[in-house]
Amino acid sequence: MIRKEAGLAFWLDWVEHRGGLWEDAGDTALALLPAVLASELELPEETAVTADPDVAREDGALLLVTGHPMVAKAAESVLAAGDTGTLTLAAPRSVPPDAATLLSKAREHLPVDHGRLDPRADATLERALRPVLRVGALVGYELSAEDHFQEQAEVFVDVPSRLRMPAGVSERLARTGHDPRAESALPAGLAAALDYASTSRPDLAAALAEAHRMLEAAAVLRRDGLAAQIGDAYAKERARAEEYYAAAVDSLQRRAATAPEDRAALLRARIESTREERARRLAEIAEKYRARHTLTPYRLHLLRVPVLRLALDVRRGERRYPLDLDWLLPAGEFAPLRCPACARSGAQLVAAKTHLGCDRCLAPKRPTPRPAPESVPPPRDGAATHTAVSAERAAAPVRAGATPAAGPSAARNAEVTGGAGPRSRGEAKAGRIAEASAARAASARSVAPGHAQSPPQRRSADPQTLRKRAFTFWEHAAGGDRRKLERLCAPDSPAAALLRLYGAAGPLYGIGVGSRERVESCSVAVFPAEGRRGWDSAGGEVHTDRGRHDYLLRWSLGPDQLIVEVLPHRTPFAMNASTMMARYRSGGTEPATRLPRTGAELDPVAHLLWQHTPARHGAHLAARALASWWRLTDPQALRERYPAAVLAAAAERSACYWSGVGAGGYGDAARLWQVPEADLRKAGTHLQRLLKATQDQPW
Incomplete structure (x- = not known):
């Protein structure tokens, strides 16, 4: 009790x-x-x-x-x-599985493409100890001057693979008691324990560094989520300060306009000092609500987990590649495994002709496209020649069994093909059609010399490169590495806007991943650009511990190939279908899941956009509107000329209009935002002159 x-x-x-x-x-x-x-x-x-x-x-x-x-x-x-030491876990008292059972489980757990798992000759099940690190830390969160939190964080890391144990395996290992018989047989000291567990110091140091990275990434993600919950308090305090100083400056400006010259000089000096005080006060508020966190490690256990080591061979024909799998007896699952070739995780193994790898490092390379053959321009007198040949053919009837004479077109085709013989009737007809098309195109160009030519077809990037970049993007997002994500995203883009709002968690929030979900893996399918308005994109699913979330990454059109958008769709076709359906909905696009509050510093226009646009049109349209607003070089000039609500309505209307979704008219936007339509039209026209938004770049 x-x-x-x-x-x-x-x-x-x-x-x-x-x-x-x-x-x-x-x-x-x-x-x-x-x-x-x-x-x-x-x-x-x-x-x-x-x-x-x-x-x-x-x-x-x-x-x-x-x-x-x-x-x-x-x-x-x-x-x-601190709580440090080594611990040997007790094996369960139940009868362990035999080799045949483990082989069947291994084939279900680890399918191999172009290969088959077979037991190694003259190899039996071996009992061994597999080292696992249990690292615990106390995480302190400082969200503001008044809001402080402390939480316990713990992670189990497999030392040989440096991978995190699944949640179910970690819980079972934490509940497993230690083996008292093993402690008496072990020499004292951590170094001896490392040797006993067949663990080298470099492996242990690498696993410990990976555990710290996991704790740090989880703490950053949790900190951003907690900071988003108090984002309203920060926004309200900042809005109060801006309103106070704006009223003070406005009052001083009105007094200076009617005061004598000597008095007006003093008032202008007070205006400058008030603006400096405003900047200092806003910096104090931002520092007050700047989220921080500290990690205080307190637990480091080296667990020696009893395993059954299964020696296998991955067979591809007569080729054999050795592979050892460890069955964790206390957890009843196989230990995590990395690719033997590229050391990556989460990918399916592939048995190649030369070595064993995974579907990432052994993905087929894209063949280099052959250059298109140059077309032969038609002669200038092609029309006259064609008329003469037609008249000659009409005048000379074709006798039975006779071979018709080859005209200039056939001779020209024979010359192009290297002196080949006459073509069949279908080939000749196709050649005449191609020549006629080329002649029509040439005549059109000659008739309208000043006509602007169509833009060239956009060259698509290598699909394998896009696939790797997509995997890298989500790895950094799950790991909480904002700096690396910023290097992958184009500046002043919707993707950069999500990073500015939520840090590394922004792309995850943009596709509907909750703040308490943990990313486990993702799938990638590449969609190369097609046509003059195509975008290189990659879509798929992000798998978390609570479900799956569709995503679509879009890359910029320049040579840098930076990510510009993160959309909650799986394919470009799903995105187009959603856009078309949005035109027939009165509320715009289908709204996404409720987003957490942001702790970023937002001006009044950005605050209004992020407060209203996601609920109406979804996070991706809100990110486009924010990207267009943040792309302006001097937004303060617009804020001094138009009210914040009018500017927010204009930015949202512009994003909706150029994106091709509903609510893109001035009347609809004026009713939604409850602002005068005339003011909205003026602000929208002014905004478009500065942004020059297009269908290719609707932000």
């Missing part, structure tokens, strides 16, 4: 660890403290403690609950000392 309260239970365990004793007496516990500990805590050696306030008041016992200084002091002592 006394151990129901977590804080008191922790304190009693800590006392017992420090050499003390305690006895449960129902509602209270009698703790016997060593002299050194009693002096350190400034308590008598016999102390009655309880977690019930009524019992503490009636019996005079010490009330110890979570948050009490005594409990906090014990926690600080544990964190300062």
Whole structure:
């Protein structure tokens, strides 16, 4: 009964660890403290403690609950000392699976393309110990001057593969007890334990660095999610400050306009000082709400997990590639595995003719397209020649069994093909049609010399390159690496707008991934550009621990090939279908899932856009509108001329209009935003002159 309260239970365990004793007496516990500990805590050696306030008041016992200084002091002592060591987990008492069962499970768990898993000759199941790191840390979040949080984070990392254990495997390993018989047989010291577990120091250091990266990435993602929850408080305080200083500057400007020259000079100086004070105050507010986090590691366990080692061969014909799989006995699953060739994870193994790899490193390369043969221009007198040949053929009848004479076109075709013989009737007809088309195109160009030529076809990037970039993009997004994501995204683009709003979690939020979901893997299908208005894109699904989310990445048209958009569609065809259906919905595009609040610093126009546009048109249209607004070089001049609501309505209308979705008219936007249509038209025209938005770039 006394151990129901977590804080008191922790304190009693800590006392017992420090050499003390305690006895449960129902509602209270009698703790016997060593002299050194009693002096350190400034308590008598016999102390009655309880977690019930009524019992503490009636019996005079010490009330110890979570948050009490005594409990906090014990926690600080544990964190300062750390929890490190080695531990051998106990194998389950049940009968382990045999080799045939494990082989069947391996074939189901690890399918190999162009290959088959077979047992290695003269190899039997071996019992071994596989090293796994258990790393725990206390994460402190500072979201503002008043909002502070602390959470516990823990990760299990497989040392040989440096991969994170799945959540189910981690839970089962955490519940597994240790093997007391193994401890007595082990030499003391961490180095000896490493040798016993067949783990080298470089492998352990690499796994520890990977565990720290995982904890840091999870902390950044969690910090951004918590910061988004208090984004309203930051926006309100900033809006109040801007409103206050705007009113002060406006009042001073009105007074300076009617004051004498000497008085007006003083008022203008006050206006400058007020603007400087405004900038300083806004910087203070931004610093007050700047989210931070700290990692305090407190646990480092090297777990020696009992495994059954299955020696296999991946066969492709007569070729054999050795592969060892470890069956984790306490978890009942295979240990994670990386590709033997490229050391990547999450990809299907492929047995090639030379080595064993995965479908990423052994993907077929795109063949280099052959240059198109140059067309032979028709002669200038082609029309006259064609008329003469036609008249000659009409005048000379064709006799049975005779071969018609080859005209100039046939001779010319024979010359082009290297002196080949006369063509068949179908080939001759196709050649005449091609010549006529070329002649019509040449005549059209000669008739209209000033006519603008069509833009050239856009060259698509290598699909394998796009595929790798898509995988890299989502790896950085799941890992919380904002800097690397910014290098992959084009500046002043909708993708950059999502990064500005939420950091590395922005692309995930843009496709509907929740703040509490953990990304596990993704699939990629490449869609090369087709036509003059095509976009190189890659789509697929992002798999999390709670479901799947469709996505579509679009690359820029320049040589840099940077990502410009992250859309919640799986293919370009799904995106086009959604855009067409949006034209027949009164509310615009289908709204996405509710987005968390952003902790980014937003001006009034951007704040209005992000507050209203995602609910009406989805996050991708809101990102386009924000990208167009943030692309302006001098937005302050527009804000001084037009109200913020009018500018937000104009930016949203422009994004909807050039994207081809509904609510792209001035009347619809004026009704949605409740602003005068005349003001909206003026602001929209002014905005379009600055942005020069097009259907190719609707932001």
